[in-house]
Amino acid sequence: MPEIRNYTLNFGPQHPAAHGVLRLILEMDGEVIERADPHVGLLHRGTEKLAESKPYNQSIGYMDRLDYVSMMCNEHGYVRAIEKLLGVEAPIRAQYIRTLFDEITRILNHLMWLGAHALDVGAMTVFLYAFREREDLMDCYEAVSGARMHATYYRPGGVYRDLPDKMPEFSPNNWTSDKDIKRRNEARGGSLLDFIEDFTQRFPTYVDEYETLLTDNRIWKQRLVGIAVVDQQRAFQLGFSGPMLRGSGVAWDLRKKQPYAAYDRVDFDIPVGKTGDCYDRYLVRIEEMRQSNRIIKQCVDWLRSNPGPVMLDDHKVTPPGREAMKDDMEALIHHFKLFTEGYCPPEGEIYAAVEAPKGEFGCYIISDGANKPYRLKVRAPGFPHMAAMNEMVKGHMLADVVAVIGTMDVVFGEIDR
């Protein structure tokens, strides 16, 4: 009688390599995976149901908390759906600011992914390097919105306020030496745009540093090359989008194919993989960071020379200015109605998608003419990626599961919603 060797392994939900709260039930034959059954939903907060009970604008903050490492891209998807429903469009300067911050967000996300992925596979250093740069970008978030992560900066009709003229500086304190503070403040003397421009000049060297550590690294290649290969047809079938689809050799990017914001006015390339394995997806994302840097540069140049409004002047949708509110009766009424009741878009339904760092982030809104959405469905890019887990790890070793979770770039805030 043959000896039965299959056994079941429980991975997570509190495992450092699970990137959050993923519980995986793995059926193993020795060290080879026979079947993987991901149990998701441990972070389910019912965002879509909550949105049904709130006026449109009050749910923007929830979008930040979906994919909590690419905050502004989520806001962009939601805000764009509302704008289409209302039939309004943000001013051009707001479109550029959104493009700028979408790309900053993409770099933020990819740095987080790179650090965590490398850490999972065994390279400690990259994580520390990546977080060094994330710090600067989160300072940009803070300068513009007051929050380092959950910004709620995009609003239907534009962005909440214009870019600040002065980048906040570090002040002297008891924990950091004056020399350190001086060094940290070096790039912060000017405006936010000066700071971002300085960053774009430094950043390509940083990416080179990461690549020195990883791209030709023997261990890194052994862990990634030929792991979890997904061909084009399967990538379509499984609903892949973003770098996961491009890694399989499909030149599909919503920023190019269905342009929104100011993406049709900036110049950039879409990197495409060849074999569809983890290593190709790594290369695609690295190149995306360089391309994002390119877009940011162009946006900074445009924003410097083109001042203008960043919010629509339609006070049925956007709040009136503080000063107007204090001495104009009509502005006061608009303000009151907008913040107590919100606005009522016409009856209809809309699907709007943006190219978030992880893939296609879409919002489907059904409106019955009320001040709250009748139904909001968030299409999170990570959800179909996670669903492909079983197919991607089947036949691989246990250690490869960690590499696959890393390559998928999963965040449970958006998968569980």
Add this chain to the structure above:
Amino acid sequence: MTAPLSDKLQKLEDALEEYLEDYDCTVEVVLGQMILTLPAEQLVEVALILRSHKAFGFEQLIDVCGVDYSAYGQSEWATETASSTGFGRGVDRADFVAEDDPHRFAAVYQLLSIQNNVRLRLKVYAPGNPPMLDSVVGVWSSADWFEREAFDMYGILFNGHPDLRRILTDYGFVGHPFRKDFPLSGHVEMHYDPERQRVVYAEVEIEPRVLVPRVIRQDGRFVSDQVLSEKGGDDA
């Protein structure tokens, strides 16, 4: 609404008319996006055509979204006529649930054709109690988890799904939370019981309350020309 369709949508509409004339489906365009509504029993056949026929080429199923239409168009605060009682926080929920309404539940499929760079939305009402649809997992693999989610949230059954389990809610969860008759605060809450030394379920203690009432206003800016002309056009 009367704006001319883009070339791609026009081409898609022509193709839909040409190849789907045997099927009982209607095409409409809302806010520049095309919606194909079709009866439940034809879903899989039409889905196969949409995926495989070279005139369509919808190789990706982007999303499946369950919808519960039972409270559609209901507001909590009258805006057209004056009432003697204002709005109170303890809003009474009307008993709106019509159990056997064949148009209560719907599944909405977002399709994307990468080769033609065009999107299409399929809308299928799920008849029956419990509502039931045929699964499209055989057509698009990505439907697997999306259908599980629609089942979990709305209780729509998908006939032929290989593994229709709950996906987002807790193990042993009762009910379908996104239905309109399911309260926002839920039915049960968890806490740690020090005597039994484990986590236990109990009835929810918080009372549901509404911070902002749901109102429906007919905003003049959005009323289409068509509606105005039907009214007689005196306020146009």
